[in-house]
Structure formats: C-alpha cells, structure tokens
Amino acid sequence: MKRNSKDADSSHRKLTRRSLLLGGAQLGFAGLLAMRMRYLQVDQADQFRLLAEENRVNIRLIAPNRGEIYDRHGVIIAQNSPSYRIVLVPEDAGDVEKVIANLTRLLPIDEEDLERARTEMRRSPPFLPITLADQISWKDISKVAVNAPALPGITPEVGLTRLYPQNADFAHVVGYVGPVSDYDLSKMEDPEPILRIPRFQIGKVGFEARQEEALRGKAGAKRVEVNAMGRVMRELDRQEGESGADMQLTLDAELQSYTQARLGTESAAAVVIDIEHGDVLAISSSPSYDPNLFVRGISVADYRALTSDPYRPLANKTVQGTYPPGSTFKMVTALAGLEHGVIGPEDTAYCPGHLEVAGRRFHCWKRGGHGHVNLEDSLKHSCDVYYYDLAIKVGIDRISDMANKLGLGIKHELPMSAVAAGLTPNRDWKARVHGQDWLVGDTVNASIGQGYMLASPLQLAVMTARIASGRSVTPRLVKSVDGVEEPSGAGETLAINPNNLRNLRKAMNAVSNDRRGTAYRSRIIAEGMRMAGKTGTSQVRNITAAERAAGVISNDDLPWERRDHALFVCFAPVENPKYAVSVVVEHGGGGSTAAAPIARDIILQALYRGTPPLDAYPSADRSKIEAQQERLERERLKRRESQGNDQA
Amino acid sequence: MSYLEYHAKSTPTGLRKILYLNWPLVLLLSAAVGVGLLMLYSVAGGSFSPWVEPQAKRFGMGLFVMLAIAMVPIWFWRNISVLAYFIALTLLVAVELFGAIGMGAQRWIDLGPLRLQPSELMKITLVMVLAAYYDWLPANKTSRPLFVLAPVLLILVPTFLVLKQPDLGTAILLLTAGGGVMFLAGVHWAYFAAVIGGGVGLVSAVFESRGTDWQLIKDYQFRRIDTFLDPSQDPLGAGYHITQSKIALGSGGWSGRGFMQGTQSRLNFLPEKHTDFIFTTLAEEFGFVGGVTLLSIYMLIIIFCISTAISTKDRFSSLVTLGIALNFFLFFSVNMSMVMGLAPVVGVPLPLVSYGGSAMLVLLAAFGVVQSANVHRPR
The missing domain is CATH 3.40.710.10 (DD-peptidase/beta-lactamase superfamily)
Incomplete structure (x- = not known):
C-alpha cells in the first residue's frame, strides 16, 4: 500500500506537470485567438466596416419626370401619362404556370413575351417582379384587377410613358421617344447610369432628341438596404431627382x-x-x-408601310x-x-x-x-x-x-x-x-x-x-x-x-x-x-x-x-x-x-x-x-x- | 484509490453535497449560455422564437442533468465508463445504419422528442473510458507498447466511424482529445513525437508527390484540399462563408455596432448565423470587447477545471476533468479559428453558445461529471 501510494504520488506529480503544460499551451492559443481578433477588429476595422456597408447598401436610381411640351397657348403636345403593366412576383404566385394560364384567358399575351418572362424568372430570385405585359390599356387592367383572387402574385403596376395627345399633328416637329437601345448606348462615350434603367425612354427623333438633355432632367437616387439575396429591406434615404424642363413651343x-x-x-x-x-x-x-x-x-x-410609302411620311x-x-x-x-x-x-x-x-x-x-x-x-x-x-x-x-x-x-x-x-x-x-x-x-x-x-x-x-x-x-x-x-x-x-x-x-x-x-x-x-x-x-x-x-x-x-x-x-x-x-x-x-x-x-x-x-x-x-x-x-x-x- | 478509501476519508453526503459544488464553474457556464441566448435573440431579429426558447429550456434541462450527475459519486461514473463507451460506440454504428440525414451528413438518431447525436456522446465517453483505463493501469506500465495500443484503438474506432459520417470536425476533436488524455496520463514523449513526426512526414510526402509520377492522391482531391486550406480561391463557394464572416468580425470594431445592429447577420450575409457562425454575430455587435469577454469566460472555465484536477488525488477524477476541459477547449478554439479565418471551415459549433440539440446537453452532462469529481474529492 505504501509503495502504491508512492507510485501514485509520482504519477500524480507527472499528471500535474503535464496538465500545467497543456493548460499553458491552451492559454497561449487563447492569446493567439485574442490577437487575431484584435487584428481583424481593431487594426482592420475600417476596411471591413466599408466592406460591410458595400454588402448592405445598394444605390437605386429614380428616373426623373421628363419635361412636358406645350404649344404657345399651353395646349399639351407631349405629356407623361400613366402606363400600366402587369408584373408577376413568382414567390407570391405559387403555381406560376397556372396563374399565367388564368391571365392569358383574360387578355392575350404574346407567347414570345411569356417565354422571355419565363427565362427572366429562372434567372432572378423569386421575390423580384417580372414584367409579363407592358402598355396595357385601362380596360384590360380593370379586368385583371377584378379577377385578382384568381391571379395570386399578379399586380398591375403603373409607370409613366410618353403620350402625344395630338397624334400625327406634331410628329415631325416633336418626334418621339423610345426605350434606350444598345445602339444608343454604343453611340455615347460615357452613358449616364440612368440610361440603364429598364424601360427608360429617351428622345429618338425630332425635338425630343435634340432637346434630350434639357427634357430628361436629373436622376434621383435612393439608398436601400438589401439582404444577402438582394431583397430590399428598407429605404435608407432618398434624394429626389430634378424633373426635366417643361418646354413651351412657339407653335399654335x-x-x-x-x-x-x-x-x-x-x-x-x-x-x-x-x-x-x-x-x-x-x-x-x-x-x-x-x-x-x-x-x-x-x-x-x-x-x-411607313418606309415603303412613296410620299415618305417619315421625312420631315x-x-x-x-x-x-x-x-x-x-x-x-x-x-x-x-x-x-x-x-x-x-x-x-x-x-x-x-x-x-x-x-x-x-x-x-x-x-x-x-x-x-x-x-x-x-x-x-x-x-x-x-x-x-x-x-x-x-x-x-x-x-x-x-x-x-x-x-x-x-x-x-x-x-x-x-x-x-x-x-x-x-x-x-x-x-x-x-x-x-x-x-x-x-x-x-x-x-x-x-x-x-x-x-x-x-x-x-x-x-x-x-x-x-x-x-x-x-x-x-x-x-x-x-x-x-x-x-x-x-x-x-x-x-x-x-x-x-x-x-x-x-x-x-x-x-x-x-x-x-x-x-x-x-x-x-x-x-x-x-x-x-x-x-x-x-x-x-x-x-x-x-x-x-x-x-x-x-x-x-x-x-x-x-x-x-x-x-x-x-x-x-x-x-x-x-x-x-x-x-x-x-x-x-x-x-x-x-x-x-x-x-x-x-x-x-x-x-x-x-x-x-x-x-x-x-x-x-x-x-x-x-x-x-x-x-x-x-x-x-x-x-x-x-x-x-x-x-x- | 479504491471504493474503501473514499469511505475512509470524509466525503460530503446527502444534501451537503450541494455546498461542495464548484459554484463559480456553474456561474461561468451559465454566463456562456447567457451570451448564447442573447445572440440567438439578436439573430432571430429580436424574437424569442425560433431559437431562444428551446435553447433556454434545454439549458434548464441540462443544468438539472448536470446537478443530478454531480450528486452521484464519481466512482459510479468510473465504474460505468466502459459500458457508456460501448453504448456510445453502438449508437455510432447504429447511426451509420439507420441515421437520419441532417446538413448533408448522417449524424442523428431520432428518439422522438430528442435527437441524439452519438458523436457528441462519444466525445465524453471516450474521455471517461480513457481516464478509467489509466486509473486501472499501474503507472509503470503506461508506456508499454501493448498498453499504448489499447487506448489508441479505443480512440481510432470511433474516430473512424465519425469520419465516415462524414464529420471531420468531430473526428479531429476525438483524436486530439483522446491523444491529450493519453499525454496527461503520462504516456512517453517518444510516442507523440513519433505520431506527430509520422503525420507531418505523410502529409509532406503527399504534397511532395503532387505533379510527379508517384502522385499519391488524385488531382481533384488536391484541388479540394486547396480550397479547404485557402477558401479565398473560391470566393462564391467555400470562400463565401469565411469572407462574409471576416467582414462581420472586422466591421464590429472595438466595441461593436450595438445589440441587434449587426448588418451582416441581420441581412443574412452570414451563413448558419445561429449555429457554427454565431461568434461572428457576437463580434459584430459587441466588437472586440464582446469577443474577448466570451474568450475569457471560456478560459476561466478551463482554468477552474485544471485547478480542480490538480487538487484531487483521485487519478480518474483528474484525468476525466482535464479531458473534458480539453474537449471543451478544442471545441471553442476550433470554432473561433474557423470563423476568424485561421483554420479551414469544419462543422464545429461554439460550445454552450451555438444553437444545438444534443451538444449543450451532453456538454453540461460532462461538466456534471467534473462537478461530481469535485464534490466527491477526498478532503
């Protein structure tokens, strides 16, 4: 028993020694972790804070209202009028194909447009709205609104589009606007970011094109917080843009x-x-x-029909x-x-x-x-x-x-x-x-x-x-x-x-x-x-x-x-x-x-x-x-x- | 020491045992869990569901289990160590055969209300069985090859099973903790030197062979090792987690962005923010101060365990306490190294803080054994 106890003593001393050694190693490693933390959080904090901001904040442009065009007595020649489009949020729709089928029964949509929408859907996260049909008449919009219960995830959205209420009378003077094309962008040396907003319209011909800069106005911007999926969580602040200049023509x-x-x-x-x-x-x-x-x-x-007419309707x-x-x-x-x-x-x-x-x-x-x-x-x-x-x-x-x-x-x-x-x-x-x-x-x-x-x-x-x-x-x-x-x-x-x-x-x-x-x-x-x-x-x-x-x-x-x-x-x-x-x-x-x-x-x-x-x-x-x-x-x-x- | 010897000296009995609990340790454990609950509340966006409530209940249960285990004499735990080890081993095999699939790996056994993760259980029972083995083994035989082989097998069998799940993190933990207990028990230096030397040699041989005609592993395996060691090579895949994690940590700065103000975690840039990466939320919202506070709590727990282990003359008690402390240390140091970009990403949660089913329960049970060793220490 005595020998045993002596043995036990020596082995206990050894255990104490080794446990102190191991404990020291553990403390040392903890110190290393603390230093690493200091390096990341104190020395490099600014850099990482910036990266976190970049992660979180997205800047979204707000399209300015295009300047309107009037005649000398104030009769409107070119105005911004509400235009309706139908968008689908896939995550709200549930069975997307069924909803689309219901919709096409109410108003005809090109198969081509639908195919484009489906491709877009596959590529983007399910909370992003996809445009199914653009420039919809008020009548069709009402039909969709009335049938809303059968169309989950479908919402009519209103935007602004150019309207020329005088139709053909001013076509050669005022011209017209259209969505920015790749060709338009390729002509510009340093295109403004605003031009990349989908469906943004610029002057193509005539007065609309020649006075583009003044009519377009300045884009506003809003800073939004987005999550890792890109979903907008809230708006941080916004700076309204400047509307384009309203132009009064000398025309009667x-x-x-x-x-x-x-x-x-x-x-x-x-x-x-x-x-x-x-x-x-x-x-x-x-x-x-x-x-x-x-x-x-x-x-x-x-x-x-316009280009083949010998009377050249497009020529001014x-x-x-x-x-x-x-x-x-x-x-x-x-x-x-x-x-x-x-x-x-x-x-x-x-x-x-x-x-x-x-x-x-x-x-x-x-x-x-x-x-x-x-x-x-x-x-x-x-x-x-x-x-x-x-x-x-x-x-x-x-x-x-x-x-x-x-x-x-x-x-x-x-x-x-x-x-x-x-x-x-x-x-x-x-x-x-x-x-x-x-x-x-x-x-x-x-x-x-x-x-x-x-x-x-x-x-x-x-x-x-x-x-x-x-x-x-x-x-x-x-x-x-x-x-x-x-x-x-x-x-x-x-x-x-x-x-x-x-x-x-x-x-x-x-x-x-x-x-x-x-x-x-x-x-x-x-x-x-x-x-x-x-x-x-x-x-x-x-x-x-x-x-x-x-x-x-x-x-x-x-x-x-x-x-x-x-x-x-x-x-x-x-x-x-x-x-x-x-x-x-x-x-x-x-x-x-x-x-x-x-x-x-x-x-x-x-x-x-x-x-x-x-x-x-x-x-x-x-x-x-x-x-x-x-x-x-x-x-x-x-x-x-x-x-x-x-x-x- | 024998059963008789415990009786010969005075050990506390009955309810008096409660007085002999290591109360500071209980407080430290509760503090760590408290930090965890706070962070779970935060990552849930200021809500008790879905994580705080079950976690708090589990902690209550765990605390009770810990105290119950502490009341049972330590020699009981020593005596059932072997049995417990083999039960855990059987469960590991069972999980291999019938286990449910979770997180891409086969880890649980579904027991109705409780989902048991046998690998968690194994971490503790391995330490216990090794402690019991070295308590039984006369000190002079410790370094004999045959008596070294036995514990090595006890370690390698479960390690192999866990690795097959596959759960690399736990496998490393088992291997290291088992080796640690052997080291504490006094196994000769030379064995460790040989194993480490051999390991380093093998790894360097594998890397040396790259690109030569005696290449030991396949090219795609090399590439996998590359991204494992350096995730920044794959910034949108494996590297994404670690990059976002570092951004969260770094943006916390000295004192953090404030409770529930961490954008990285709130906006889901952080992966698995309530489990393996919960430390980044803490570091983002409470900064360097918060991170070091948790690290200090952890280290105090380790220090308390070591001091208890040294002050007891009972070999099993010492070894089991030290082994569990080592286990605990490995747990949090691997997790922290991982989220700070010091180590590759392996699935190891932050002990007591991460949301997790059996992990906390098993850990508290283990600290129950530590408490039992403390309570039933001959005085």
Whole structure:
C-alpha cells in the first residue's frame, strides 16, 4: 500500500506537470485567438466596416419626370401619362404556370413575351417582379384587377410613358421617344447610369432628341438596404431627382392641326412664321405618322408601310427637304439687281419668249413672251427672261450673297432632326465641289431658282418674312423653357434700302391682287387682310428641244414623281405684315393652282385665329370654300374623337 | 484509490453535497449560455422564437442533468465508463445504419422528442473510458507498447466511424482529445513525437508527390484540399462563408455596432448565423470587447477545471476533468479559428453558445461529471 501510494504520488506529480503544460499551451492559443481578433477588429476595422456597408447598401436610381411640351397657348403636345403593366412576383404566385394560364384567358399575351418572362424568372430570385405585359390599356387592367383572387402574385403596376395627345399633328416637329437601345448606348462615350434603367425612354427623333438633355432632367437616387439575396429591406434615404424642363413651343396647336389637315394627303410641307418674333406658328409635313406607335413599339408591318410609302411620311419635308425654289427665288434676283443699281423698278426688259445666252436658248415659261416688262410686271407674270437678263448683269456672286442675306443657303438652327442648309451656289462653290468654272448658263438657271439652287420650305418662309419686314427675322421654335422666355427672333434691320423692299413688296402684292397676277385666283378680299405672294413651279426634269417643239407635256400627263413641284410664298396683311407662309407641294404641278390656295387658306386661318369668314374669299369661290371648311372641320373632329379613345 | 478509501476519508453526503459544488464553474457556464441566448435573440431579429426558447429550456434541462450527475459519486461514473463507451460506440454504428440525414451528413438518431447525436456522446465517453483505463493501469506500465495500443484503438474506432459520417470536425476533436488524455496520463514523449513526426512526414510526402509520377492522391482531391486550406480561391463557394464572416468580425470594431445592429447577420450575409457562425454575430455587435469577454469566460472555465484536477488525488477524477476541459477547449478554439479565418471551415459549433440539440446537453452532462469529481474529492 505504501509503495502504491508512492507510485501514485509520482504519477500524480507527472499528471500535474503535464496538465500545467497543456493548460499553458491552451492559454497561449487563447492569446493567439485574442490577437487575431484584435487584428481583424481593431487594426482592420475600417476596411471591413466599408466592406460591410458595400454588402448592405445598394444605390437605386429614380428616373426623373421628363419635361412636358406645350404649344404657345399651353395646349399639351407631349405629356407623361400613366402606363400600366402587369408584373408577376413568382414567390407570391405559387403555381406560376397556372396563374399565367388564368391571365392569358383574360387578355392575350404574346407567347414570345411569356417565354422571355419565363427565362427572366429562372434567372432572378423569386421575390423580384417580372414584367409579363407592358402598355396595357385601362380596360384590360380593370379586368385583371377584378379577377385578382384568381391571379395570386399578379399586380398591375403603373409607370409613366410618353403620350402625344395630338397624334400625327406634331410628329415631325416633336418626334418621339423610345426605350434606350444598345445602339444608343454604343453611340455615347460615357452613358449616364440612368440610361440603364429598364424601360427608360429617351428622345429618338425630332425635338425630343435634340432637346434630350434639357427634357430628361436629373436622376434621383435612393439608398436601400438589401439582404444577402438582394431583397430590399428598407429605404435608407432618398434624394429626389430634378424633373426635366417643361418646354413651351412657339407653335399654335390649332393652326398646326389645321395646316396638317389642309395639306391632306398631298406630299407637301407648309411653314407659318410670325414675323414679329420669328415664331414658327405651324410647321407641317405631310403625310404624317402617329408618334405614339413608336413609343409603344411599332409593328414590323406598320413600319414597313411607313418606309415603303412613296410620299415618305417619315421625312420631315419642312426642314430636311430641299427643293429648287423656282420662281419664288425671283425676289432675290430682283432685290440683288435693285440693291446694286443694275435696274430701277420701272426699267423694262423685252421678253420675246426666250433668251440666247452663250449659244444656248433659254425659254420663258410663256412661249409667246411677255413683251416689255418692268419689275412689277415681271413678278406678276413671273416672266423668266426678265430675270435671265437681270441675273447676267448682276452676277451670281451678288445674287448668292443676297440669297444668304434673306436666309437661304443658311442652316437655321431649329431643334428638329436633320435641318438642311439648302444651297445657294456661287463661283467658289462650283470650283470647290465640282472643280468646274461657273458658266453664264448656270447664272441664268439660278436666277429663277433652278439649277443648283435648293431651299427648304422653312428657308422660303424665312425669306418671305425678311422681305416683308426688312429685318433679319430668325425662326424660333422654343418660346420658353420652364417659364423663362427665350430670346426673340425679331432680328436687326437688314442692310437693304427700304425703298427697294417697298417696291418688291408692291410687285408681290400685284402677284395675288392684280387681275393678271399668277395668284390672283387665290387672293384675299377682306380689307386689311390682303396677301402678297409669289408662285413657283420648279422643274424636276429637263425639257428637251424635241419636246418643246412638239409642245411641253402637261403635268397631268406625267407620272407623279416627274411632275413639277408647286410652291407658294406669301405674307399678309400687305399693309402691315404679320405672318409669312411657305407651301411646297411635291410634284403638285403649278404653284398657282396647287400651292397658292393652300397658303391662302393657312394664312387666313392665322389672321383670323380660327376659321375665317367666307367673305374674306372672292365671291366665286365661297361655296367651294364652304364645302372645304366643313370637310376639314369634320375630319379634325373625327381625329380628335379617335385621340380621345386612344387615351381612355 | 479504491471504493474503501473514499469511505475512509470524509466525503460530503446527502444534501451537503450541494455546498461542495464548484459554484463559480456553474456561474461561468451559465454566463456562456447567457451570451448564447442573447445572440440567438439578436439573430432571430429580436424574437424569442425560433431559437431562444428551446435553447433556454434545454439549458434548464441540462443544468438539472448536470446537478443530478454531480450528486452521484464519481466512482459510479468510473465504474460505468466502459459500458457508456460501448453504448456510445453502438449508437455510432447504429447511426451509420439507420441515421437520419441532417446538413448533408448522417449524424442523428431520432428518439422522438430528442435527437441524439452519438458523436457528441462519444466525445465524453471516450474521455471517461480513457481516464478509467489509466486509473486501472499501474503507472509503470503506461508506456508499454501493448498498453499504448489499447487506448489508441479505443480512440481510432470511433474516430473512424465519425469520419465516415462524414464529420471531420468531430473526428479531429476525438483524436486530439483522446491523444491529450493519453499525454496527461503520462504516456512517453517518444510516442507523440513519433505520431506527430509520422503525420507531418505523410502529409509532406503527399504534397511532395503532387505533379510527379508517384502522385499519391488524385488531382481533384488536391484541388479540394486547396480550397479547404485557402477558401479565398473560391470566393462564391467555400470562400463565401469565411469572407462574409471576416467582414462581420472586422466591421464590429472595438466595441461593436450595438445589440441587434449587426448588418451582416441581420441581412443574412452570414451563413448558419445561429449555429457554427454565431461568434461572428457576437463580434459584430459587441466588437472586440464582446469577443474577448466570451474568450475569457471560456478560459476561466478551463482554468477552474485544471485547478480542480490538480487538487484531487483521485487519478480518474483528474484525468476525466482535464479531458473534458480539453474537449471543451478544442471545441471553442476550433470554432473561433474557423470563423476568424485561421483554420479551414469544419462543422464545429461554439460550445454552450451555438444553437444545438444534443451538444449543450451532453456538454453540461460532462461538466456534471467534473462537478461530481469535485464534490466527491477526498478532503
């Protein structure tokens, strides 16, 4: 027992020793753990705190409201209207396929859209809403709402989308918006993050595109706390964005709508300028299209119909179409002659029906000629030879300078798509572009707005406004931005002798008010409202000597695309010009028959701020005009009703 | 010492035994469990369900079991050690055959209200059987090869079974705790040196063989070892847990983000935040101070156990106390190393703090044995 106990003592000592050793090791390891904790939690705390924040906080952009667009009287042209879409939250739906089946019984959804939604569902966590159908009508939304018990997980969501309540009337001016495409992004150097918001709309064409930056506004942001699955737990804070600027255009919706209706189914363009401030009151290109189709996503068939139409509904003929101005250019040639003292208003030229220049015969439109003509006669009859002769004396460079002074050949920076500069040729230009010398025949052609000469309807209206006012009227389209008035386009007084302008205006007055004027049939007889103007008929083909010998083929016998363009420019009232109008009817035939009546009706509409009284028209036309007024009124009424339906 | 000897000296009897309990140890254990309940309340988003309530009930039950075991004389526990070991072994085999699958591994036996995890039981019974073995074995035979082989087998058989479940964490714990008891019992240094040396040699041989024509394991096994040792190689898979865990710890800073303010745990960035990774929530919400406090509680428990073990002359009591303390130490140090990115992720919960069925119950029962050793210490 004693030996045992001695043994026990020694083994107990050994155990104590070893247990202290092990205990020391354990303490040491605990110290190591504490040091590691200190390293992570004290030395590296800031870094890890940052990482934790990155984990938890997500920044979500809030799309700003796009600026709205109004006409000069506050009529809305482009607005943000609620748009409904149907979203599905898979985790709330339970049996997703059954819910989708129930839904498709209520409203048809493309199988393609459903397939896309299913793919998206597989990829995203079940609490994220998936869009099943977009741009749903209010009627369908109500159906879904009523059947909500049969559709778990389905909710109608409301967002904002662009709506153009005037439909086609402003399509060419305002353009349209659409969702950001990959192509849009690829064009941008450093796209704003906001553009990546699904369904975010940007301006694609027209005013919407040109004023994109101002209309878009600034994105807001909210900071949200998300969990590991990405589910939003709560909003931490939010910073509201800035809405885009509201824009008031100089356009008059009523006049614009009338103009559009008046152009009807022609391939034509018309521009109305308020001479006082250069305000563009109406600027219509026909035929037009419904921009809302593009916002909703146009169908292939609709798009093909638009692009294959020979009348080119998508083209904005007012600013991007350029035409030989034809006889409407004669004012420029005349003014250049007067200004440089080459002719006086009463100086005459003899028109035998043609002029031999450098061995080539240039014809007047009237085979028999006009005889002796002075300035007023030449414009009234639109005698060509008078201008051939005058132009040769003045020289192309001085004519070209005068054209520029009057606003031709100059790009007027309106915020619309593809504004064309037109072309006022001169010696320099021909040498530069064609590498050829300027020929006297070129001058002869240019004198009556043919040959190389090109102008857009907008430029023709500006030219007319400048002649009417003697100021360098500059067109403006934006009246005010967020209530702040834009600078006026009234312009400085032109460095042109007022007497010469007065004489020119007198001649233009004769065009529409002299019994023998080319536009006499389109005169206005109301006192104080009379109109002065100039017809133009520009050739789009050459008339050969053989054809001329056999008799020039009438426009009516030609295929549409080879007929002459019909033009008319005018201002009114003659005594105190307020409005300038230009009308171009593509391949419309003669300016006096195809363009002048349209311009007259439009300018009357502007002068009377509505439908003019019948006694403004010559008595012979009144019954015809009355019928036309009634027809247009009916058409516009019908259109307004269909717009009403669209919005409901 | 024999049964008679206990009688010869005065040991407390009857209700007086309660006075001889190591009360500071009871308080420390309760403190650790208290920390656990606090954290479970927090990770549940400020709610008693689903974790605090069952855990508190289990603690109540565990406390009762601990006291009951403490009242039973220590020699009883010594005498049933062998039986207990073989029962645990049988259960381990049973779990292998009929066990339910939980968390991707086969670990439980479903006994109706209680889900028994035999590997937990094995941790304690292994220590007990080894302590009883060395109590029986005369000291001079301790280092004889034959008498070394027997305990090695006692350790390896359950280790192998646990490894097959597979539960690498528990297997390491069993191996280390068993080896620890053998070391404490006085087995010669040379054996440990040989085992450690051999182990290091084998591992380095395996790694040396990589890429040579005598490669010992397959390529995919190597890759698995790589991500196991360095989870950052796989940041969205195995590395995700440990990265998020380190972020949670680190963002806690000196004094933490405040009770229930830990974003990492509240927003579910932390995996298994109520079980194996509960320490990260503590460290995130109470910072370095909170973490060190829990570590101190744990170390005090260890120190109390060691001092009890040294002050008793009974060999079984000493060994069983030290073994259980070692077990406990391994438990929390492996868990903490794991969440701090010092060790690979193996499924080891934080003792007394993690939410868990049998783990806490078994642990408290083990401390019951420690208490019994203390109460029935000859004075």
